[in-house]
Structure formats: structure tokens, C-alpha cells
Amino acid sequence: MSDARIKALTEFVLPGSKVADIGADHGYFSIELVKSGRTNFVIATDKNSGPVLSAKKNIAAAGFEKFIEVRQGDGLKIINPGEVDTICIAGMGGALICEILKNSPEVVQTAERLILQPMNAPEKISDCISSIGKKISDIELAEVGGIVYEIFCIDRAENFVRKDFKKFSSPLLKKFLNQKLQKLIVVRDEMSKSPAAKSGKKFLSVIEEIAELEGLLSRSGK
Numbered sequence: 001m002s003d004a005r006i007k008a009l010t011e012f013v014l015p016g017s018k019v020a021d022i023g024a025d026h027g028y029f030s031i032e033l034v035k036s037g038r039t040n041f042v043i044a045t046d047k048n049s050g051p052v053l054s055a056k057k058n059i060a061a062a063g064f065e066k067f068i069e070v071r072q073g074d075g076l077k078i079i080n081p082g083e084v085d086t087i088c089i090a091g092m093g094g095a096l097i098c099e100i101l102k103n104s105p106e107v108v109q110t111a112e113r114l115i116l117q118p119m120n121a122p123e124k125i126s127d128c129i130s131s132i133g134k135k136i137s138d139i140e141l142a143e144v145g146g147i148v149y150e151i152f153c154i155d156r157a158e159n160f161v162r163k164d165f166k167k168f169s170s171p172l173l174k175k176f177l178n179q180k181l182q183k184l185i186v187v188r189d190e191m192s193k194s195p196a197a198k199s200g201k202k203f204l205s206v207i208e209e210i211a212e213l214e215g216l217l218s219r220s221g222k
Helices: 003-011 028-035 049-062 094-103 105-110 123-130 173-191 201-220
Strands: 019-022 042-046 068-072 086-092 113-118 134-144 147-156
Touching: 003 028, 003 086, 003 113, 003 134, 003 147, 019 028, 028 042, 028 049, 028 068, 042 049, 049 068, 086 094, 094 105, 094 113, 094 123, 113 123, 123 134, 123 147, 134 173, 147 173, 173 201
Parallel strands: 019 042, 019 086, 042 068, 086 113
Antiparallel strands: 113 147, 134 147
């Protein structure tokens, strides 16, 4: 996990939180959470034994074994309801993140905050969040390997405070919008080859989104 992504994720964690780092991989984010002073309670999980062993090794080297517990298992199924108040899932596809959340509703409902960073299909996050009674309270951008990703901060609906998302003042915004635009242009061009696709609602929504992005970019100066 890149330093930029770890920094953006960490800034969304409220001080004193009890955090579940799902898909912790080598444990770098969990280590940074403790090192930064944000928390002294992290459950780092991964489905596979290799990352679990790697995380344990790195956590021991950092001297944080008493603050970070490593567990092997599938998603949130190895977290008890109420055990954590913050759930972080980063570096997975949007569809998989939503599947993990939907498979453990009792754990998700007892959490105060979700911090999600999808590698693809970020639109799926908005769809699944609305179905579990939570709202996106902020979005930040982070660049990994030349690609700009969105990081979603999600709170309970009753704790929701409307404000401008951080991403709109990010120096990465233009690059993010351009990347999104280029992907949609590819989709539009592929769909244009099929008369059936061109007559569908999805094609119309793609055209509208392209126009919206072009408008945003022209107003901000491409």
C-alpha cells in the first residue's frame, strides 16, 4: 500500500477509534495507525495465510503486538458485532467490498464509521451504502502508480453532516476527472458499435456523464 493511500486512510480514522483493517496484507496500514497515535486497538485480518504471516512479522518488528491483533478469515466474518467502531477495507474491487459489507450486516451496523478504498467500480459503493442506512460524509483522492483513486468516509445516517468533499479541493482532482472521462469515452465508443446498446438507457447515462465531466474540466481549466 502506497504512503499516499495510507496517509489518506489514516486521516479519516478518528483518534481513539477501535479499528478493523480488513484485507490488511502486510499490515502497513495497521502499523501506521498505531504509530500515528490514532489508535491503540487494531484487528488486522486477511483471508490468506501468506499475508497473515507477513503482517505478524512486520507488526512484531514494529513492537506493536499488544496493540494489533492479526486474524485469518473471510472479510468481517471473524469480527464480532461491537468489537470495533471503525471498519477499513482498502485495495479491493468495489463489488467485493460491497459483498463483504452485505455478508456481515450485524458488524457493519454496530460500526460508527466505514473507510473504503475501491480499486475499481467506485459507483458500487454509493449503491450499497444507501441500502445499509449509512451516508458518504467525505471523499478524498490518493494516487497509486499513476492512477488516482477515491477514498470514501462513511458515517451513520444520524451522524451525517453535509460538507464539501475533500476531493473537490484536491490537487489530484483534474487528473482524476480526466482519467474518469477517458474510461467513459472508451465505454461510449464500444457501445456505439452496437445499435442495441446505443438505444439503451445506459448509453444515454454514459453520454450525460461524459458531458458533465467535460463541463467540470472546462470550468476548472483542463
